[in-house]
Amino acid sequence: MAHPLPSRSLSNMLIPHRTHLACLLLPLVTACVGTREAADATLRIYGETGSELGVCTSYGMVFLGRTVRAGYIDVEAHFGDGPNLEATVVEPIGHGLYTAETEIRLPAVRLKFHDPKAGDELILRGRTEDGAWEEDVTVKVDDHVHGLLITAPAIMLSRDDQVGAGVFWSNPFDSNDRRLIGLVSARIRIEGKTYLSVLGPRDLWRLVTHRRDLLRRKPWIYREDIM
Numbered sequence: 148m149a150h151p152l153p154s155r156s157l158s159n160m161l162i163p164h165r166t167h168l169a170c171l172l173l174p175l176v177t178a179c180v181g182t183r184e185a186a187d188a189t190l191r192i193y194g195e196t197g198s199e200l201g202v203c204t205s206y207g208m209v210f211l212g213r214t215v216r217a218g219y220i221d222v223e224a225h226f227g228d229g230p231n232l233e234a235t236v237v238e239p240i241g242h243g244l245y246t247a248e249t250e251i252r253l254p255a256v257r258l259k260f261h262d263p264k265a266g267d268e269l270i271l272r273g274r275t276e277d278g279a280w281e282e283d284v285t286v287k288v289d290d291h292v293h294g295l296l297i298t299a300p301a302i303m304l305s306r307d308d309q310v311g312a313g314v315f316w317s318n319p320f321d322s323n324d325r326r327l328i329g330l331v332s333a334r335i336r337i338e339g340k341t342y343l344s345v346l347g348p349r350d351l352w353r354l355v356t357h358r359r360d361l362l363r364r365k366p367w368i369y370r371e372d373i374m
Contacts, residue, residue: 191223200311212245259326273312295345
């Protein structure tokens with residue numbers, strides 16, 4: 148596959164504002180994981196036409212398929228000692244969501260199946276060639292938009308490859324409890340202001356039903372390069 152290997156460390160996708168918008172959970176405290184930064188559930192997906200972001204959850208990885216919807220991909224995951232590249236095959240799960248399965252277990256987060264309310268504070272997390280980034284965002288509501296909207300940090304206005312960035316709920320009583328709410332799907336402009344639309348909890352249920360064979364999957368492979 149023709150793309151450069153990742154280092155360690157969105158074309159302008161404005162849409163009309165009336166438009167409707169297997170990985171098991173890794174314990175946060177393990178032998179090789181000391182902090183959230185050491186092992187990161189944010190993934191970079193490399194297809195034939197570019198790269199995008201995804202997230203590995205307790206029911207498998209999930210991404211939007213903006214750069215690849217079939218065939219082989221490379222998945223960049225980050226462990227305590229840096230990035231690791233895994234080859235795998237795309238699986239569609241419906242409604243614009245895709246998954247894939249690697250032979251090794253990747254860092255993962257749990258899902259949260261509750262729609263946030265207007266004004267709720269969430270965390271947006273992505274990754275570039277310079278490393279992981281995250282920003283606080285706020286849930287917005289517009290009468291003309293069906294779906295979840297959040298405020299748009301500057302990096303999401305200038306980087307097309309950050310499509311698919313994960314939107315997370317963080318437990319105010321436990322800093323280690325962070326759960327995936329959804330994935331950024333597009334930029335959307337309303338009355339001169341730009342927001343981000345998110346495929347949220349109602350869409351992520353498709354990943355759960357797709358992974359109904361979760362407990363019958365083949366055993367994980369343990370390799371020295373990711374121990």
